[in-house]
Structure formats: C-alpha cells, structure tokens
Amino acid sequence: GTPATEAPPAETEAPATDAPATEAATEAPAEPFVFGMLLVGPYNDGGWSQAHYEAGQYVEEKTGAKMIYLDKVNPADRPGTTPDQLAEELVAQGAKLVIFNSDDMKDASTTFAKANPDVFVIMASGDQVWPDGKAYEEIPNLMNIMGRMEYGKMIAGCAAALSSTTGKIGYLGPLINDETRRLTASAYLGAKYCHEKAAKTTDLEFKVTWIGFWFHIPGFTTDPVDVSKDFYTTGFDVVISGIDNSVNLPEAQKLTAEGTPSLAVAYDYINACDVAPEVCLGVPFFNWGPDYLAAIQSAADGSWESQFIWSGPDWTDLNNHDTSAIGFVKGDALSAENAAILDEFIAELAGGLDLWTGPINLQDGTPYLADGEVASDQQVWYLPQLLEGMQGLSASE
Amino acid sequence: MTQETILIGLAGILAASAPIVFAVLGETLSERAGVINLSMNGTILLSAMGGFAVAYTTNNIVLGFLAGMLIGALVALIVAFASITLNQSQVAVGFVLALTCRDLSYFLGNPYMGVPGPRLQAIPIPVLSDIPILGALFFRQDAITYTSFMAIILTWVWIYRTRPGLMLQGIGEKPAAAYIRGANVNLMRYVYTVIGGALIGLAGPAFSLASRAGWMGTISGLDGFGWIALSITIFGGWNPARAAFGAYLFGFLQWLGLVLQPVLTQVPSQVLQVAPFPLMILTLLLVNIGNAEWVERTLAAMPESTRKFFAKLLRAMRASPPAALGVPFERD
Amino acid sequence: MNVEFKNVNKHFGNVHANKNINLTIPSGSIQGILGENGAGKSTLMKVLSGFIHADSGSEILLDGKSVIMNSPADAIKHGIGMLHQDPLDFPPMKILDNFLLGMPSSFFPNRKEATQDFNLLATEYGFSLDPENYVDSLTVGERQQLEIMRLLFLGVRLFILDEPTTGISTAQKEKLFATLRKFPEQAMTVIFVSHKLEDVESLCDRVAVLRAGELVGELTPPYQTKKFVEMMFGKEVTLGERQSAPVGETVLSLNDVSLEDARLKIKNINVEIREGEVIGLAGMEGSGQNLFMRACAGLVRPVGGKIQLKGQDLSGKSYHVFKKNGVSFLPAARLEEALVPGLTLTDHFVLAEEPRGIFIDRVAGQTLAEERIKSFNIRGAPLSPVESLSGGNQQRAELALLQNPLSLILLEHPTRGLDIESVIYIWGKLKERCKQNASIIFMSSDLEEILQYSDRVLVFFSGKISQPMNANKTSVEELGELIGGKGWAEIGGEHA
Amino acid sequence: MLKSRFSGLLFQIIALALSFGVVSLILISIDASPTEAFRNMFKGSFGEMRKFAEVLVAFVPLLLVTAGLLVTFSAGLWNIGVEGQVVLGAIATTWVYRYFLESDLPPALIITLAIFGGMIGGAIWAAFTGILKVFGGVNEIFGGLGLNFVATALTIYLIFGPWKRPGVASMSGTVPFPDEFSLPLLANLRISPWALGIALIAIIIVFFLLQGTYFGLKLKAVGKNFRAAYLLGIPTWQYAMYSFLICGALAGLAGAMQVAAVYHRLIPSISSGYGYLGLMVAMLINYQAIWAIPVALFFAALNIGSIQLPIVMKLDSSLSGVLQGVLVLFALLVEGARQKFIKKGQNT
C-alpha cells in the first residue's frame, strides 16, 4: 500500500502500543526521525550485517534518530515474505527511510521505492541510480551507497602476501558475481604488489575457491570450514575470507595449535579478528556510519538527492570512525616489520598509487587495461572475469 | 596432489564426519530396538546450541558435550513416551520434534551468536601417530574423533557380540519372541531410544565444540545434517560398521566436490555437493527392491533354478529393516 | 514338577477364553490337552507360561506352592518353557543366535562353546541342524526342534508344546515323540496341546479336554476315539432338514494342481465342483485347506497344474481376474483381511457394489445398508464402524458383502463364533445362492456343520487330501478320525 | 461416538492450553512478556487489512500443500517429499514462463499454461517417490527426503547455472518476469484473489473427493487396511500412485503460486518450507479436511505475525515455529492420553 494511506494510522498507533517507540518519544524532546534497516543476515553475525547494524546505532547516537530493524531478511528465514513487504512493516512502525543491506534485495528495493515515493530508500551495494551504471533507473527517493572495499582488499592481499612463507594465498569466495569478482581481484592486486615490493623469494600463488553462497548450507554449498582446512593443509598458509562469517579464523587457530602454522584475514566487520586474534593478520571492514549519517540527515532536512555513493577511505586517517567508509585493522599475527611495510603500502595508496592500472589481462589472457591505462569505475565495478595469474573459476559456467 | 596432502584430506574427512557418525550410530541403536527417531535434524541443532552455550558459560568443554547428550536423551524420551506409552505414530512425533527443536535452537541460541567459545584441539597419540600412513589418518585427531572411532567399534560389538546386544536384535525383529525369552521389551525400547538419543545429541557439540566451532544460528550451516544422517542410517542397513562407512563415504564425496571444483569448471559447486543424494536413493533402491512384492511375484513365476539365483542375489544386497520397526508391542 | 490350575479364568474383552479351569498335572507325566479350535487351549498355556495374565482370582501352583507369573521371565525362572503354536523365533537370524538369544550366558557369549554345546545336544536327540544356517531356511519341524533344544538347554522342567505336530511330517513327528518320551525319566513334566487324536493317544499318559473355554473332562488310557470326538465337539444339535440344491454342470475344475507354501506341499489335486454344489473342507488348522481355498481364489499361484472356471483356464491369473469371473473369497481373519476397521458398514456395502458414476449416492448407500443389515439381521447401525461390531456380527456383515450373481463362493469358517440360530440363518442365505447356481466351498472346524451343509467333503491331513466323500455316507466319528490322521488307509480308494 | 467426540474437543482444548503454557514459560525464561508477544503476533497478522493480506499470501500455498497431503495421508502414505514437489512445481512454472518469454500469446494463456506446468512438475516429482515406494520398496519417507535435497540442488543449479542473470549470480534468483506474467493482485495489496480462489477450490475439491466419491472411499480403504482393500477388489498399488500424483499436482500448484503470484521468479528457497508446515497442519487437524482452512490460516498468521517480534520486542521470529511445533506435539500426546483413558474405561 502507499504510505499516504499507511503511515498515519501506523504513526498514531506506534507510540500508543509499542514500548520501544514510547521510550524513544520520551527520550528525544522532538519526535525523532525513524529509519528502518533490513539486514540479510542475523544482526549479530559478526560480519556484513552487524557492520550495518552498528552503523545504524552510530547514526542513532549522532542524531536523535531512532532505528528499527529486521534481520534475517531472506526467503529461507522468512518464508513467503519479500523484502519490499518487510520494508512496509518497518514503515508501518514509523520508518521514513529504509535501508536495504544486500545485493539480493536490489529488485525489492526498486519495487519498494517506486511503490512508496515518499519513503526514502538506501540500497547498499547496489547500482540502480548510478547514471554511468549498466542498470540505471531514475528513482528520486532511492540512493545507492557502497564503500570502496577494493582498497581494503588490496591491503588485505598485501598483508597476506607479506606474511605468507609459502607464497600461496587462498581466497574463500562466496558466490560469483561482479562484486565478489572485483574484490577478489583487488586482493590479488594488493598481494602481487607487496609480494614484489618485499622481494619475496617464493613465487606467488593466489587461488579462489567459491563455496557457492555467503555462508554454508549443508548439502548445497561447499563447507567453508573444509575449504579453509584444505587450503591450510595444502600449503596455503594464509586464507583471506570473502564470505559473511570468517570461519577461516577458528580453523587457522585450531591448525596452528595442532602444529600447522596458519594465518587468516577476516572480512566485513571491524571486530572480526576477536574470534581468534593470534592468527588474524587483520580485517578490512566497512564503516557505513558516516555515509548513512549524511544520507539520513539529508533525508531529515530535505536536502536529499538520489545519487550513487561509492566512498573511499579517509587516507589521512584510515580507520577514522567518523570519516572513513572503509578501513583496515591490523591483527596480532602481523609481525612488526610486515606492519611497517603494510603502512608504507597504505601510504603509497594514499599518495595516489592505483593498482588498477594497466597492463592488466583478464584470466583468459584477453587484455583488459593497456599499459598505463587506469581503470574507470565501470571497469572496476563490472569486472567480467578474474585476472590473469589468479587460480579459480571466473564464472559459474 | 601429493600423497601427504591426500592423507591429510582423508584424515580431515574422518574428523569432519565424526558428528554424523554419532548421529548414525544413535539412530541405528534406536531403530534396532524398533523405534524410529525422526527428530534427529532438530536434536542435532538443539544439542549443538545447548552444548556450546553450556561449554561457553561454564567454560568447561566436557560439560558442553554432556549437555548435548542430555538434550538428545530428553528429546528421544519424548519420542519413546509418545510412541511406546501413548501409542502415537513415531514418525509423526519425531517429525514434529525435528522442526520444533530446530526453531527452539534458533530462538534460544541468539545470545551465543558468534561468541568465541572453547574448542577441542587435536591430540596426536604418542607412538601410534608415527605409524606411516595409519598414524596420519587415525592418530592425529581430536578427542571426539577418537571417541567416534570407539563408538563405532563399541556399538558393533554390543549388537553382534554381547548377550544384551543379541537380545536387542531380537527385540527389533520379533518382540513377542524376545519377550518369551525373558526380555522386558518396552523397557528395553525406552532404554535404547534414550541411549541412541544421547548419541545423536553428541553430534551437536561434536559440531559446535570441535569440527565447526561456535554457534552462528541460522548460518551455522548445521540444518540438514540430521536428514542426511537419517538416509545414511538406512544406507547402513542397521549395521553400525556399514552405517559409519556410509557417513565417511558421504564426507568423502563432499570433499571430492571441493577438490574437483577447479577441474570440473562446467559444474556449479552446488551440484557436486548434492551428488551423494541421488547415490543414496540408488542404494536405497538396491537394498530395498527385494522387499517389493512384485519382485516376489515375478520370482514365483520364474523357473526353479533362475528363481533360486535371483533370490540369492537379492538377499545378498537386501537390508531389510528390523521387522518390528515402528510396530508397537502389546502383550494383551 | 507338579502343576495345579485353580479357578483359572481369562477374558479377552467379552470373549471368555478360559472358564474356571481346575486341573492338576502330576510330576513326570505327559499331559495331553485336547480341544477344537478356539477352545482355549493356547490361552491356558500362555497363562501358565506367563505370556498373558489370567483374570484376578485365578491361581497356579507349582509343586504345591502358589506362584505369580508376571512375565515369561518369571516362568523361565520357575523352569517352565513353552513351544508356541506359531513358532516364536527370529527367521532372519542364524540358528546359533536363536539358540543363544536369552540364554544365561556370559556377557560375551562364547560362540565356539555354544556351537559345541549345540552340536552335542543335537546329536543326543538326533537332530541335524547347522548352527551357522539361517532360521528362515528351516522347515517348521526343524524350527520346533531348534526351540526344543533351546528350552532343553535352558533346563526347563515343565515343557509345554502347543500343537507341535501341525505341519510337520510323520517322520519328524516320530522323532519328536521319541524325544518327548525321554523327558519323564528326567522328572520333566510335559504338557502336549493338540487336537490330533492319534498324537494324543500315542503319546499322553492322561488327557484333559477343553470346549468353549471349559474343562469338559479328563481321560486316561485306554482311550476310545469315539469318546474323544464326543467330548471335543459336544453333543449334536438338531439342524433341521438337510437340503441340497440340484447340481448342474462343472463350475470349477482342478487338474493335477500342486500347491506349496513355507509350511507344506500338496500334490496333484484333481477335483471337479458343479453348480449348486456345496463342498466342505474338513481338517485341523494348517492341514492344507487354507492353501487349497486360496488357490481357488487366485491368491496362491499353483506351482503346477491347471485351474479352470466354467471351462476358462485361470491358472496363474491374479485374484482380481478370479473376482471378475464371479469368484468371491471370505477370509476368516475378519478385521485383518475381510473388513476395513475405521470404515462404517455403509462404506463397506458401497465399496462392494459396482461404482455408479463418480460421487457416492449417500442416500442410496444408506438404504442399501439398512436393507442388508435387516436381511442379514446384523446388530449394528449403518454408520457404526465395523470394528465396533461383535465378532458374530462382523461375520454377518462379511456375508452381506457378497455381490450377486456369483459362480463360486469360498468361505473360511463362515460361522465361527456365531450362535446356532445365526448359523442356520446364514446357511439359509447361502443355500439360496446355490439355488441361483452358485457353488460353495467352505472350511470349518465344526464337523457337524460340514456334514449338515455340504454335499461332498474333502478331508485334509497335513497336506494329504482325501477323495471327495459323499456327506451322506460318512459320519462325525469317521471325519473326526480322519482329520486326526487315522483310518486313511480304508478311505484311500473311495470315490464319491 | 458422540461422547468420544466431545471428549476429543475437551482434550484438544487442553492441548491448546498446554502449548501456550509451555511457550509462555519459554518466553518468561528469557524474561520477555508472553502476553505482549502474543498480542504483537496477533496485531502483526490480523491488525490491519494489509497484514491480513500478507497472511493470505502465506495461507494459499500452505492450504494447497495441506490439501494434497490429506490425499496421501488418507492412502496411509507419509509424503514427506512434498517439499520437493513444491520446488519442482515452481521450477516447471518458471520453465514455462521462460519458454514463452518472447512469445506474443495472451499473458492469461501463458499464466494458465505455466500453472498447469507447475502441477505437472510437482506430480512427476511425486511419481518418483511413488515408483520408488511401489516398485522399489523404498519407504516413501526416505525416498522423499532424498528427492527433497535433489530438488533444492536443482533450483540452486538453475539459478547459478543455466538460468542465472546475465553476468550476475545471486541468491535473489532468476530475472524477474514482466508484470503481465503475474497473477493480478488486489489493489494496494499483495494477495492475488485468483490464487486465493484456486486454493479454496482445491481444498473443497479434495474435501469432496475424500468425503463423497468412490475414489476417496477406496483410497481410505487402501490406507486403513491394504490387505482387506485388495480382497475387496481394489487395485491397491494403482491407488497409492494416484494419491501421490494428486498430492504432487497440488504441491506443484503451490509452487506455481509462489512463482506466479508472490516472487515472479525462481528463488533458491522458493518452497518456503510450506511442504513441512503443511505436514504439521495435516497432523494437527488429524487429517480432517474440514479443519484445513482455519488451521492453515492460523499457521500462516503465526508466520506473518511473528515478524513483529524482532521489530518490536527484539525477539527471534523462530518463536512462531516453536509454537506451531509445540501445538502439534501436544495435540499428538493428548490424543494418545485420551485413547488410553477410553481403553481403560472399556476394560473396567
């Protein structure tokens, strides 16, 4: 239904009946701006979804705004529901802006935004309103927000390459799509660069194994635990996680304790290393807070405009909670001297080093970037294959 | 791949299959006594969650495993009570519990999502672990994997080599006959269902405290193992050794799917993962076809000699369930 | 040991299976228990062996001491062992396992020792069984031997055998008897349950006869067969006029038909049955008449020979083909085979009729049911589930299900458990069918009934079939002896 | 009879009370207020028209599956493979849609074809279980379970393989179909009156099939006493197969509805677990078609209403599943207890 008919009754009933709402009402003098968030996984998954959830909390404490959220928004956990329907639940609870946090919700976010023109929509990791994008649509009340995790992955790859004694790096890939391809490739570029930079004697091997989904489903996906174990026991002494929950950490911890020195790079969530600090080289993480804050404020004060935001890190202060869209936290397992080299690398990136510069060939050898050519955003975003030198499938067919 | 890496891979399969082995052994015991415990899928999840929660809060891994067994035993007790005492359909009750326990584990497990908890480490056994191939395969595992090896041997010996085990076979085969041989059939059914349940309950912590450490709710990747274990039980023809072999075979096929991924680029990884199931159905067909009555009819029509031959062949493949599986026993 | 029953009663629901039994069995004797089907023999023995509980007030004394038998476990403790009528062993398991199962052996039974003990015992009693063989490959006789060996090894002192001689060959029987005769020397008491006169006569020191759950008398040698038969089947009842329909041409003919099942083989049956004719099958349970009857219904495939219905060869055809050709079969196990528990009488009548269209005409079904219930005077309403009917009324319902017309009606124990009026009534109905040129084959354990209602009689004894005997030319006594396996030599040549 | 039916009602009420009691205890144990939880679930399902419409969206496939299962159950078969049959229905429907994607046939016709395709797909999948059971002697539970896994794998294979979106492969499923391929929805609501109608018609048909027809009666006979049914002249194994086919077709129809009226594409967990939930409903209504509608509606309401729990009370929605399960469990236990009482009453 259209919020025009929906929202008012929901609004009026919300404070009356819902305990949290009334509390919020008493806390904030003015009626707080309510924004909703749809999380694809559990809000406390220690990964992708939790990063979004905590960004929401960040916004709550920066502004008086109040967050309502619904997690596990996927057909398996919410049988018979669609994200747009669930978004309406949030609107019914008073949300004036809804964040869709997964690529899987792209269509739903479009549908919802069109059906509810007076509700603001943020589609994280999507590209619908990117004028230069392949799937551009004009949706005034929708905004795309994504962090340039490419840099995070480059740093991750670098840390991996520096710390690997065998020069063999494993990458725990989820399912194959544009996003996962470009991130995996970035990790490879970072690894390659630092491998040469540190003049490693080993020769670099970078292998991706796709498990088939963002997390394990028995009988259908390859078990990431087995994949990690297989990597570690076949000489890949560093495994970079590209999936939602970094199961490579506990596995590395176990195998190390059992005498197979194994290292891991986590993903998505700033505190992901805490599961097994002593084997963690670090974690590239999303810091959605700043961009969400800006977007939500613009929605609140009417300065909203539909746009595609692809924010990079704050190079002056990589892990600044208030300014940097992505960051990298070093882990305890990263040796001092490697940490030093890594900082140099970060500095170079800050200084304008762009690893997405030619010559770069695709996995099948076709040239992608000519010598000296710098990749356009589209070329990075829509990377058609893995890169030459990487092992693993480029597409599921 | 070097022999070394293959060995490690196989050793990994033995470890990763430990939970399924427990589940399969438990179910085998229970069904041997004539009670189908269909609740496995839920039981495993609930005991995985419960076991982890206990181990985490008490920071005592052993208590965690015990908690898992307790949960499994309690669920099994409900199945036993409903089917033996209240004469309700074992399948119905078991199925309901399978779904309920799953949701319960998600509902109650929320606080333990993703918290780092205790985990078993491998304990190489001094001398044995140095035996060339066998050492790497069997003697560099963790405690629960060793336990799974023992469990296989123990259940096998129990069923086929001990006095009570012999009686167990009888109870599942023809309760009345076991009864006149002095067995308290329904009591024994209770006992074995609960013990079997405890074994199934051990599968949960074997995941959440060893091979797949931690609790991640819906994304723990444990939902489904119970149903898989159920098929493996049938595949095992109610023989612990054969059932355990089934569990390892399943693990092996999964592992194969993993190592073949780079080779079979045409096939999405998901398909390789599911390969065991058609296989399972096929074997079910082979072991069961002897029980189909049209086979008997066609056999009856055949000439003496051929009939004898086919009858032998079928008998060889056939694994008929305990005759009294799911049949309540009432004296009068 | 000395066994004494005091006022033993047993009810199954409303069935009074044992009525106030008082019986003393002296130690070291071979006691025979004789009685027709359903007399209550097995029930009494099951009570003694702790398999079922007698009603309160009943008492059992062993060597003068009153004992409470809660379960077979207790019975075993008291040294009581029972060989059940239908062998209670484990067919898919090995003989040795069957032997060991329930033995008070060590925790890890020593199979080697057990095998030795087994073979020793086997040779002592002259049995030849391979302990590694599977039970389901044994004949009934061999399975009994196995049970006996097991009980002997358990060291029982009271040996109960419930109809051990149904379905074993004469040779096997002799072996068995030889064994049993050794027991009294070892101060073992034997209770031998049977309805086979010759067995009882040749084996037992004393015989108790049960009828309809009551102990009607005890006999000691010398026995007169006539007396037995009289006591077993009770005094005659007047069944009114014997009437038989005019017989027409052949309906069913069996040429050199051979049948076999796990229990027994029947070779080269040659019979012709004509329109309007009633054939009675006499014989004790499991003497082959069931097999014969089911072969005529198409439920059992003959292993040889030819079955023709009205000149049409149906040998090897399925039951449904037989049914389409007007053969109807009424099994004895009512709630297991004949009726569908959970469905009402109306449902059954509707099912038995040819479907008219897709939807059931409830009203028509109702009226049909009412009129059938009336005409077969079934005590029950159209909507009462069949399992709630009394046994006798279930039987009436079964008969009411027969459609019309039929060329052959096969009935197992058509009047078992019916009171005498209903028997006469039912037979009235059946005879009407005969007048409509249907022919009837029925089996019954009531010889009176067989003589009264059949035109010709086939007597069965452990797989042997007599020539058809003219019902007018024989008597209860003769039949009684024949089904007991006596006097077959005399009738060998006779033709009807 | 009447007396026992009355006592039946009484005991069912006891079961209901026990279930809510247990769930309340669970809630209290994690100090959440049961009353508030139940109130929110109720508001979240019947609170407003839009929410009720969502309930109906879940109600449609659930009712269809239940209808199908009533048929197999009355044949004495435990068709646990129904889950996979729903999936195959969805796959077949998607296949038909894709086949006619470029065609200029009237959409109405294509939709109809697609829905029939779904029914056929489901029926075929059920036939596998049936054949395994009837000719292979494979218990329908184990055959069905195996086929469920295969069905889901097939979906995932199609979504990530042949039917994947250009360039992308994601859990969001295949490319959504054009709007004219969707069953018409009510204004401003997500429920399609057509889907609702079809589901209601289906359960009514099944009701009469089982209550009023020779087929249904014979099916019952086969289910209650295979042997006697055979002797009464019913071709028993054919009837077993029929029941599988019918159930499969209805399950396939449910799958078709998921595609044609809800998701407009094939997604990985398209069956949404309705197959298993349907088994629960069938058990709870003790296989009586009469009660299918209210109970299926109730279960659907629990599914939808429970969405409020995380939003409003920060509780996990899986509570609804717990409640559903506990309900059925107590229904079974209490029924068992009741029969025991009756038996006692007869013996004394």
Ligand SMILES: Nc1ncnc2c1ncn2[C@@H]1O[C@H](COP(=O)(O)OP(=O)(O)OP(=O)(O)O)[C@@H](O)[C@H]1O
């Ligand atoms: N478990 C039971 N439930 C109900 N009725 C039973 C049961 N067992 C026996 N009866 C009934 O009790 C009566 C006596 O049965 P019993 O088996 O003792 O007869 P029997 O003398 O052994 O007959 P047969 O010679 O055929 O073995 C029969 O009417 C029988 O139907």
Ligand SMILES: Nc1ncnc2c1ncn2[C@@H]1O[C@H](COP(=O)(O)OP(=O)(O)OP(=O)(O)O)[C@@H](O)[C@H]1O
């Ligand atoms: N399962 C049942 N449910 C309801 N009523 C039953 C049930 N079984 C028996 N009855 C009733 O109990 C009464 C006695 O049944 P039973 O079969 O013992 O009768 P009976 O004395 O054997 O009569 P008949 O001589 O006709 O066999 C009958 O009225 C019958 O309706």
Ligand SMILES: [Mg+2]
């Ligand atoms: Mg008897």
Ligand SMILES: [Mg+2]
């Ligand atoms: Mg009676």
